[in-house]
Amino acid sequence: MERTENLYIITNHPFPKDGYGTETYLMNWPMLYILENGKRIYIGESTNVSERMKQHKANTDKKQFNKVHFIYSDKFNQSVTFDFESKLIQFVSADEKYIITNKNDGIANKDYYRRDDYDGTFECLWNKLRKCGLADHSLDWIKNSEFYKYSPFKELNADQKNQANLIMKDILEGNNIPMVIQGRPGTGKTIVAVYLMKYLRDYEDSVTHKKIFADKKIGLIIPQNSLRATLKKLFKKIDGLASKDVMGASDAVNAGEWDILFVDEAQKLQCRRAIVGYRDFDKKNKRLKLPEDATELDWVLKISKKGVFFFDPEQLGAPSGISAEVFNEKICKEISDRQKIRIVKYAEHLLTLQMRVVGGDEYIKYARALLWQTVIRRQQFDHYEFKIVDSFEKFNRMLYEKEKQYQLSRMIAGYAWPWKTKENPNEYDISIDGIKKKWNSKLKNWVNIENSLNEVGCVHSIAGFDLNYAFVILGDDIKFNPITKQIEVDKNNYFDRRIRQYAKDEELDMYIKNTYYVLMTRGIKGTYLYVMDNNLKKYLQDYVDTI
Numbered sequence: 001m002e003r004t005e006n007l008y009i010i011t012n013h014p015f016p017k018d019g020y021g022t023e024t025y026l027m028n029w030p031m032l033y034i035l036e037n038g039k040r041i042y043i044g045e046s047t048n049v050s051e052r053m054k055q056h057k058a059n060t061d062k063k064q065f066n067k068v069h070f071i072y073s074d075k076f077n078q079s080v081t082f083d084f085e086s087k088l089i090q091f092v093s094a095d096e097k098y099i100i101t102n103k104n105d106g107i108a109n110k111d112y113y114r115r116d117d118y119d120g121t122f123e124c125l126w127n128k129l130r131k132c133g134l135a136d137h138s139l140d141w142i143k144n145s146e147f148y149k150y151s152p153f154k155e156l157n158a159d160q161k162n163q164a165n166l167i168m169k170d171i172l173e174g175n176n177i178p179m180v181i182q183g184r185p186g187t188g189k190t191i192v193a194v195y196l197m198k199y200l201r202d203y204e205d206s207v208t209h210k211k212i213f214a215d216k217k218i219g220l221i222i223p224q225n226s227l228r229a230t231l232k233k234l235f236k237k238i239d240g241l242a243s244k245d246v247m248g249a250s251d252a253v254n255a256g257e258w259d260i261l262f263v264d265e266a267q268k269l270q271c272r273r274a275i276v277g278y279r280d281f282d283k284k285n286k287r288l289k290l291p292e293d294a295t296e297l298d299w300v301l302k303i304s305k306k307g308v309f310f311f312d313p314e315q316l317g318a319p320s321g322i323s324a325e326v327f328n329e330k331i332c333k334e335i336s337d338r339q340k341i342r343i344v345k346y347a348e349h350l351l352t353l354q355m356r357v358v359g360g361d362e363y364i365k366y367a368r369a370l371l372w373q374t375v376i377r378r379q380q381f382d383h384y385e386f387k388i389v390d391s392f393e394k395f396n397r398m399l400y401e402k403e404k405q406y407q408l409s410r411m412i413a414g415y416a417w418p419w420k421t422k423e424n425p426n427e428y429d430i431s432i433d434g435i436k437k438k439w440n441s442k443l444k445n446w447v448n449i450e451n452s453l454n455e456v457g458c459v460h461s462i463a464g465f466d467l468n469y470a471f472v473i474l475g476d477d478i479k480f481n482p483i484t485k486q487i488e489v490d491k492n493n494y495f496d497r498r499i500r501q502y503a504k505d506e507e508l509d510m511y512i513k514n515t516y517y518v519l520m521t522r523g524i525k526g527t528y529l530y531v532m533d534n535n536l537k538k539y540l541q542d543y544v545d546t547i
């Protein structure tokens with residue numbers, strides 16, 4: 001199939017007007033169209049755009065638009081226009097040029113005849129839209145953006161769609177007991193939460209067509225500061241959502257009671273241990289008439305009629321977080337109190353399909369098994385690069401090569417070096433084989449700041465974010481004891497002072513291993529390891545190729 005911009009014809013017209021011409025294709029051909037006013041946009045498809053414009057002219061919601069753009073191709077069929085409509089909605093929503101006003105209930109991902117051929121021409125259409133001033137960024141730029149990853153217009157996989165439907169069913173039936181969705185890194189917990197925020201805002205009664213949740217107070221709690229900032233920016237660009245819908249647990253308490261609260265990464269809600277701001281924490285407990293040792297999880301349960309918690313205990317990385325035991329105890333007590341029936345285990349819903357890492361769930365399990373020494377056999381992963389790099393010079397050089405070729409490649413590490421640059425920006429924090437590096441200069445949106453390629457990100461700067469390639473330094477805080485044959489953590493080479501001060505030895509072992517587990521599950525296309533401890537490197541080389 002021809003892959004040029006000539007394949008698509010875009011015509012521009014004022015909206016509304018009485019007619020758009022008498023050409024046959026306007027009344028009997030599958031086409032795409034775009035309504036916009038310079039700030040807001042709506043994307044649609046129809047086999048009779050002439051009639052569809054009459055319908056939109058009579059629609060109060062469409063009166064905000066003053067321009068329409070018709071997209072025609074003699075190669076279009078309805079399967080293609082359905083598919084391209086979904087693609088355009090997803091990419092325009094992440095392009096940051098317009099506030100998109102579409103709903104997210106019609107995003108389709110269906111196969112059809114010669115789909116691969118048509119997919120190959122979509123970039124031609126997109127480039128033509130850019131030339132017409134209807135889009136700003138390239139498809140590659142958008143695909144690497146956090147806005148695209150977390151867009152509520154993403155096509156959910158079957159696993160995610162099933163969990164979203166279960167949550168919606170629970171909400172529509174008025175079931176007020178807490179709901180828990182558990183999933184490993186990369187299964188799309190945040191994506192499902194964002195999708196449901198938009199879906200609920202648009203959800204209409206099938207008879208009256210009134211938005212059922214228009215007057216409901218619905219929020220999304222994001223414990224990580226960096227990801228929270230990203231989602232606040234995203235929500236500004238989505239019709240029906242607002243940046244104030246995204247918050248921390250403390251903000252949620254300040255805002256009063258809620259009808260529905262979604263909580264992402266619920267294990268990162270805080271307890272009264274190893275935190276900053278004990279005074280404010282105590283004030284919140286007092287305000288909510290909770291005991292002094294209550295947690296942010298208790299806050300959410302107290303202020304929400306319906307709580308939906310996305311939880312992964314394997315990513316617990318600090319004593320301030322919520323352990324699996326504490327989470328189970330508090331959720332079960334809340335369910336027991338609300339149902340007046342004592343339970344000892346809540347029903348959890350599982351997200352299992354790996355969407356981030358090309359190596360799939362098998363790689364995620366393998367990374368964890370390496371750290372916890374439960375590997376049964378050496379594994380290779382098709383289409384996923386997982387290697388140990390023997391020299392730091394090569395490791396550093398490969399980082400820049402991957403960034404040049406694929407973008408979104410970053411060096412990340414555990415807390416095995418003190419943060420000197422916090423006090424003296426002219427210092428360097430990390431020096432390996434004569435190569436000097438600094439810790440992340442910013443926490444919020446570190447991956448996308450100008451100099452992040454030259455820095456080393458900590459776990460807080462990268463949690464919740466994807467990389468194309470992750471270059472992970474395993475520092476001297478994690479070692480292999482050749483006598484006991486065990487991976488051990490070295491407290492003396494671990495420099496998160498707050499965690500080191502409060503964590504017991506067995507907890508510190510878990511937190512450090514969980515940190516490296518998170519770091520090793522950020523890379524979409526591959527993960528490269530540089531290992532400081534020679535004994536640990538020898539252990540890992542039994543299971544991972546070295547280059």
